[in-house]
Amino acid sequence: MTKSGYPYPPDEFDVAVPGGAPVGVHRAPRSGWSSAWPFLLVAVVCAAVAWGGITLLSGGDDPAEAQGGASSSASASASAGPSEEASGEASSPPSGEPSATASEPATTEYPGDPAAADMAAVIGVYNDSGEGGVAAAIATNLASAGFTGTINAGNAGDPNAPAPGAFAENTVLYGPERGDTASAVAQALDIPAANVQESAEVGAHPTEAIQVFMATPPAG
Numbered sequence: 001m002t003k004s005g006y007p008y009p010p011d012e013f014d015v016a017v018p019g020g021a022p023v024g025v026h027r028a029p030r031s032g033w034s035s036a037w038p039f040l041l042v043a044v045v046c047a048a049v050a051w052g053g054i055t056l057l058s059g060g061d062d063p064a065e066a067q068g069g070a071s072s073s074a075s076a077s078a079s080a081g082p083s084e085e086a087s088g089e090a091s092s093p094p095s096g097e098p099s100a101t102a103s104e105p106a107t108t109e110y111p112g113d114p115a116a117a118d119m120a121a122v123i124g125v126y127n128d129s130g131e132g133g134v135a136a137a138i139a140t141n142l143a144s145a146g147f148t149g150t151i152n153a154g155n156a157g158d159p160n161a162p163a164p165g166a167f168a169e170n171t172v173l174y175g176p177e178r179g180d181t182a183s184a185v186a187q188a189l190d191i192p193a194a195n196v197q198e199s200a201e202v203g204a205h206p207t208e209a210i211q212v213f214m215a216t217p218p219a220g
Contacts, residue, residue: 108194112179114187120149121181124208128156128164131217138189138212145188152208160205162213170218171195173211175203185210189218 123142127135135153142151156164162173170191174182176198186196189212202211 110183114184116180117184173199
């Protein structure tokens with residue numbers, strides 16, 4: 001390059017040395033970006049390597065996402081738990097009060113089979129209702145129902161009869177192994193099965209196998 005075509009101002013590198021060669025070669029000043037970009041490149045590469053290592057160690061899950069999921073799950077459990085427990089307590093009936101679904105008490109069954117009754121058994125009918133003629137009316141009803149044995153009509157307090165006030169409701173009493181006959185008598189007189197009872201006194205009676213105690217007059 002000729003001196004006239006050299007674009008840079010002269011400096012110490014243009015001073016000739018013995019032999020005629022220049023001391024150095026002039027270079028244009030370097031810009032700030034050209035000096036800084038290698039450091040930026042190194043920083044980006046290091047950050048990428050660090051992020052890749054964190055992702056690998058955490059099993060591929062996003063740490064922020066995992067933290068958010070755990071906090072959301074804990075919040076949902078905390079908010080749902082008390083409300084569900086309160087709802088469950090409110091739905092149960094208070095202690096001591098009957099439940100709406102409580103089962104009805106079982107119906108008491110007769111102690112025997114009315115179809116197997118001894119229709120010729122001796123029966124005693126005793127009135128304690130305070131109304132006259134009740135024992136005779138019951139004796140007639142039993143005869144009409146097919147009982148063919150002797151039917152004694154009397155009053156409470158008679159010999160070998162129940163005492164006055166012994167029962168608050170109409171009751172059929174029977175001796176041992178007379179459950180079938182007692183059931184048939186109670187059924188004929190519309191006396192509930194719960195009021196059919198075995199009695200040692202009736203079992204010891206010299207003639208009667210069944211006794212009917214009328215605390216109230218018959219209906220109708």
